[in-house]
Amino acid sequence: MNVDTDDDPMVIELYAYQFDWRARYSGEDNTLGEANVRLIEGVNQLGVDMSDPNGQDDIVTNELHIPTGRKILFKMRSQDVLHSAYMPHFRAQMNCVPGMITQFAFTPTVTTEEMRMNEEIVAKVRKINNIRKENSKALVAKGDEPLEPYEFDYMLLCNKICGSNHYNMQMKIVVHTPEEYEAWIKEQTTLAEALKQ
Amino acid sequence: MSAHAIDHVEDHHDDHGHHHKETFVTKYIFSQDHKMISKQYLITGLFMGIIGIAMSILFRLQLAWPDHEFTIYEVLLGKWGEGGVMDPNVYLALVTIHGTIMVFFVLTAGLSGTFSNLLIPLQIGARDMASGFLNMISYWLFFLSSVIMVLSLFVEAGPASAGWTIYPPLSALPQAIPGSGTGMTLWLVSMAIFIASSLLGSLNYIVTVLNLRTKGMSMTRLPLTIWAFFITAVIGVVSFPVLFSAALMLIMDRSFGTSFFLSDIYIAGEVLHNQGGSPVLFEHLFWFLGHPEVYIVILPAMGMVSEIMATNARKPIFGYRAMVASILAIAFLSTIVWGHHMFISGMNPFLGSVFTFTTLLIAIPSAVKSFNWITTIWRGNLQMNPAMLFSIGFVSTFITGGLTGIILGDSALDINVHDTYFVVAHFHLVMGISALYGLFAGVYHWFPKMFQGRMLNKNLGYVHFWVTVIGAYGVFFPMHFIGMAGLPRRYYTNTAFPYFDDLTDVNVVITIFAIITAAAQIVFLYNFISSMFYGKKGPKNPWKATTLEWTAEVKHIHGNWDGPIPHVYRWAYDYSKLNKDESDYVIPGQDFIPQHIPLQDNEEELNH
Numbered sequence: 001m002n003v004d005t006d007d008d009p010m011v012i013e014l015y016a017y018q019f020d021w022r023a024r025y026s027g028e029d030n031t032l033g034e035a036n037v038r039l040i041e042g043v044n045q046l047g048v049d050m051s052d053p054n055g056q057d058d059i060v061t062n063e064l065h066i067p068t069g070r071k072i073l074f075k076m077r078s079q080d081v082l083h084s085a086y087m088p089h090f091r092a093q094m095n096c097v098p099g100m101i102t103q104f105a106f107t108p109t110v111t112t113e114e115m116r117m118n119e120e121i122v123a124k125v126r127k128i129n130n131i132r133k134e135n136s137k138a139l140v141a142k143g144d145e146p147l148e149p150y151e152f153d154y155m156l157l158c159n160k161i162c163g164s165n166h167y168n169m170q171m172k173i174v175v176h177t178p179e180e181y182e183a184w185i186k187e188q189t190t191l192a193e194a195l196k197q
Numbered sequence: 198m199s200a201h202a203i204d205h206v207e208d209h210h211d212d213h214g215h216h217h218k219e220t221f222v223t224k225y226i227f228s229q230d231h232k233m234i235s236k237q238y239l240i241t242g243l244f245m246g247i248i249g250i251a252m253s254i255l256f257r258l259q260l261a262w263p264d265h266e267f268t269i270y271e272v273l274l275g276k277w278g279e280g281g282v283m284d285p286n287v288y289l290a291l292v293t294i295h296g297t298i299m300v301f302f303v304l305t306a307g308l309s310g311t312f313s314n315l316l317i318p319l320q321i322g323a324r325d326m327a328s329g330f331l332n333m334i335s336y337w338l339f340f341l342s343s344v345i346m347v348l349s350l351f352v353e354a355g356p357a358s359a360g361w362t363i364y365p366p367l368s369a370l371p372q373a374i375p376g377s378g379t380g381m382t383l384w385l386v387s388m389a390i391f392i393a394s395s396l397l398g399s400l401n402y403i404v405t406v407l408n409l410r411t412k413g414m415s416m417t418r419l420p421l422t423i424w425a426f427f428i429t430a431v432i433g434v435v436s437f438p439v440l441f442s443a444a445l446m447l448i449m450d451r452s453f454g455t456s457f458f459l460s461d462i463y464i465a466g467e468v469l470h471n472q473g474g475s476p477v478l479f480e481h482l483f484w485f486l487g488h489p490e491v492y493i494v495i496l497p498a499m500g501m502v503s504e505i506m507a508t509n510a511r512k513p514i515f516g517y518r519a520m521v522a523s524i525l526a527i528a529f530l531s532t533i534v535w536g537h538h539m540f541i542s543g544m545n546p547f548l549g550s551v552f553t554f555t556t557l558l559i560a561i562p563s564a565v566k567s568f569n570w571i572t573t574i575w576r577g578n579l580q581m582n583p584a585m586l587f588s589i590g591f592v593s594t595f596i597t598g599g600l601t602g603i604i605l606g607d608s609a610l611d612i613n614v615h616d617t618y619f620v621v622a623h624f625h626l627v628m629g630i631s632a633l634y635g636l637f638a639g640v641y642h643w644f645p646k647m648f649q650g651r652m653l654n655k656n657l658g659y660v661h662f663w664v665t666v667i668g669a670y671g672v673f674f675p676m677h678f679i680g681m682a683g684l685p686r687r688y689y690t691n692t693a694f695p696y697f698d699d700l701t702d703v704n705v706v707i708t709i710f711a712i713i714t715a716a717a718q719i720v721f722l723y724n725f726i727s728s729m730f731y732g733k734k735g736p737k738n739p740w741k742a743t744t745l746e747w748t749a750e751v752k753h754i755h756g757n758w759d760g761p762i763p764h765v766y767r768w769a770y771d772y773s774k775l776n777k778d779e780s781d782y783v784i785p786g787q788d789f790i791p792q793h794i795p796l797q798d799n800e801e802e803l804n805h
Binding site (some may be wrong): 001003018036037038047076080081082089091094095097098099100101102124127128131145150155157159161164165166168170183 | 208285288289333358359364366367370373375459460461462463464468473474475477497541542543547612613615616661669684685687688689690691693694696698699741
């Protein structure tokens, strides 16, 4: 996807591997450190080149948190086979290709909280919870735990056949207001700190 | 050239019978007769079709009732269905082999192999194919590739499971999925042999159409079936070698350590040495065949449907030259649109807009064809036999499926529905179901030509048609909606997380329709087998058609016509043609004039 970088998008890496996702935030400098699978070691699960100054303040998370009102530029990488980062609520999708970096950008406009109030989503969640209540009855009868009630969250799905757990390779996306986002990102540890521990 | 070739065949024919005696082996097994080879293709294709459809029922059961334990999994899948629970890897194997079998073995070989072989010599007025021997080799290579594909189902780690598009690195690395071991090796070997078979067949069809037409059969007098088979063969020759190159490079990557498609991979705890390749290269090579392939599948069906609709509407085909031109246009365009499968592959987005443009251009010839089919039956004297019904069904599904193609062909609209059930609905309707309807229409129409005058049972045909047409829409129409709702394809279960729980009901409906539709095919199989032996014998020209195959002997003889080959004096669509003073048909009391009848006294010569 062509991205106009004049409006200073926030750069986030989406990293895919069998069968999970990681997000890497580019930190204060808004520049991702260089990375290669040959540098994968221990905590440095994404193979970030720690001799690259841009990589020191990168932040790796297993949930994707993004603010509204700012363009986000996603850079996709894959560790092993083809995956596809599919975010159905944002109508966004891009393949993750081993050996190259692909990209996609969009500006979130509706926070998770607002989306949970949306009439259609409320109706959908109610319907799903009714189904889950029905299914729980059967489970309880068998002596199993009932199903947890469902609450809406945005999500990132894998949408390119990638192996046995392809059907459950997903990551939660949380859309914040800019203030909430700032508070959240401050709590995260940078890669340099994580490697020191 | 062509006159000389015919003389040669005639000479050969005159003294045939003196020196070679047919044995069981030369007549039924290693036959060089195009009619027998055509039947061999059809029966092998139907057999593979049974396997492919049975697989689809298995994974539809899994999708509808993911938590239910089905003993049938254990019976059919053995260790991959232990306790009635389907293994996620074997689910992927089932969708992979279902796709491969249906696209290549049923709709390419079973459809074009059967009818090109049967109809090319009979409709152009030739004694046989240009090379009967190559034709025989072509079938037996197809048979060999089918055997290898079926054998691959029984290897220990399971058959190929990387999707029918076998994108590397998944297909290249056994560490990524067990099916990418021996199973994928056998898949590649089978496909390589299949490509050789397809190329031999296609070259034979091209040479036959160009050189062996009877006297008077100019290219513009060819029935549309022959035009379609001819152009299909040309597309096959242009595109299949590219798939072969991709398969060869994949074999190299898998077995000889090259890096055509692999780079920067860390899997199973270690970094692979491969550096510098790109999976996107594979996608380009694969779809350079893969897209023309869907036209290889659909063009023969289009040709047969044109022929059957004109015959059963008792009207000339509307816009013969436009039909030929649109076949040529589709064939040309089919080679420059492959990128629309790759809008989100990481390909340069500028190319996306180019491929959107070329893709949407295909709507023009496709619309010309749809318009011409509808105008052909417009105010016709419709004969609603099963072949005609399936032809009309073809036009219906081709339009329904084609409309969603406009959405998918647009690089921006595609982003949201790429690789969802919306795509599954689109391609099953526009190429899968349409081509199957073409196949069925062809079988109902030309069954008497294949089995020495015996006809399929009409009433069973009606049952087969109506259940199939309602069932197929019942399966694929709801898929549009669950696709728009964001449900990705190739998911082993849609209930691993709650978001799609509300779509479970729809999946149950789809599966029930799928089971009903599959059951209707048993009616067809019964009809096919019983009519082969006990079918009612019809007249020599049961559909009152104009084309040459109905002038050939009903009994199969080597060389097709007992006497000299008929000459051709007119085009193939002189239905309901009136004489000069419009008092009656040209031949009084007969609403069709076969191609071998010379211009009559009271007839005006028309240029079509």
